[in-house]
Amino acid sequence: MQANSEETFMKQLSHILLTVILVCMGCSDKTAHYLMPSAPDYGEENAWYKELNVPQGDNNSTADVFYIAPTCVWDWHDSQGNTMHFEDVYNADQREALRPSLELAADIFAPTNNFYAPYYRQITLESWMEGEDTVEKRFPYAMSDVKRAFNHYLEHDNGGRPFILAGFSQGAKAVVELLKDMPADVHSRMVAAYVIGYNVSERTASYFKTIQAARDSIDTGVTVCYNSVASPEAVCPVLGEGSLCINPVNWKTDGSPAYLNDTVTVRVDTKQHVLLVEGFNPQQYYLPSLGSMFPVGNYHLQELTFYADCLRRNVEQRVRSYYRR
Numbered sequence: 001m002q003a004n005s006e007e008t009f010m011k012q013l014s015h016i017l018l019t020v021i022l023v024c025m026g027c028s029d030k031t032a033h034y035l036m037p038s039a040p041d042y043g044e045e046n047a048w049y050k051e052l053n054v055p056q057g058d059n060n061s062t063a064d065v066f067y068i069a070p071t072c073v074w075d076w077h078d079s080q081g082n083t084m085h086f087e088d089v090y091n092a093d094q095r096e097a098l099r100p101s102l103e104l105a106a107d108i109f110a111p112t113n114n115f116y117a118p119y120y121r122q123i124t125l126e127s128w129m130e131g132e133d134t135v136e137k138r139f140p141y142a143m144s145d146v147k148r149a150f151n152h153y154l155e156h157d158n159g160g161r162p163f164i165l166a167g168f169s170q171g172a173k174a175v176v177e178l179l180k181d182m183p184a185d186v187h188s189r190m191v192a193a194y195v196i197g198y199n200v201s202e203r204t205a206s207y208f209k210t211i212q213a214a215r216d217s218i219d220t221g222v223t224v225c226y227n228s229v230a231s232p233e234a235v236c237p238v239l240g241e242g243s244l245c246i247n248p249v250n251w252k253t254d255g256s257p258a259y260l261n262d263t264v265t266v267r268v269d270t271k272q273h274v275l276l277v278e279g280f281n282p283q284q285y286y287l288p289s290l291g292s293m294f295p296v297g298n299y300h301l302q303e304l305t306f307y308a309d310c311l312r313r314n315v316e317q318r319v320r321s322y323y324r325r
Helices: 003-031 093-110 123-131 132-160 170-181 204-209 310-322
Strands: 048-051 066-067 115-116 165-167 192-195 222-226 263-269 274-278
Touching: 003 093, 048 123, 066 093, 066 132, 066 170, 093 115, 093 123, 093 165, 093 263, 115 132, 123 132, 132 170, 165 310, 192 310
Parallel strands: 066 115, 066 165, 165 192, 192 222
Antiparallel strands: 048 115, 263 274
């Protein structure tokens, strides 16, 4: 009886192991067969968009900015006719597609700071439009480039200076991932992280000590996060629920309204953790080609332009606060 029991147990164990192997093979098949453009070499100047505005040495009023660009490219075809889901960082047309976003970010975050923005094999707009499952399968490839770029920046360019970490949309997702793995000694030099147009889940915020919600305009080492909508129903479905939100006009989290101009008010919805923007015509900012992600009333594409002056002033405030600290 004991021999039969042992034989049965071994058969069951073999069956379980085989099942695990097959499942792993299936997972591998889903993630390992993407055709990838050439990987960027971050030791080369053409792998970066840079604006160096600060002397490379001690300076008591400025910082570096490491910025990660949003999604700016669509699916495209290589010379063999294959559909590609990742940016080719050495393709002139695709680099040009990123240029307006990078110029805007440099103007906001680094008019007097050093600005470092790596070109990376970002996933395409179609990837996002296919939904969260597709994003989570493809994004790790893009993120591997971002991590290499950030490590290269720290080793070769930062020189121990304080820095701002910032990203918009896909770039903001990458900022969250960098924060998760950031060593304490590096985090101690971080003025702030700007997660614009993405979310930070409650679970992520509670688990990672390097992610602390910004509470005002001058706290440092914190994460600034917001998403703008005319109503909660217009939230982008890919983003899911977030737990961090601060008003970039009055830098409060309590829901008190702030005036962006004479006709537009902005306040935090403390239940949905989004910015409610009243006074714009939602139809004016609706883009039908991206309607599956950004319905009428979603202001994702304006997250930097609406608040450009507010963000520019705030970067200066937080840098000054960092040095006073």
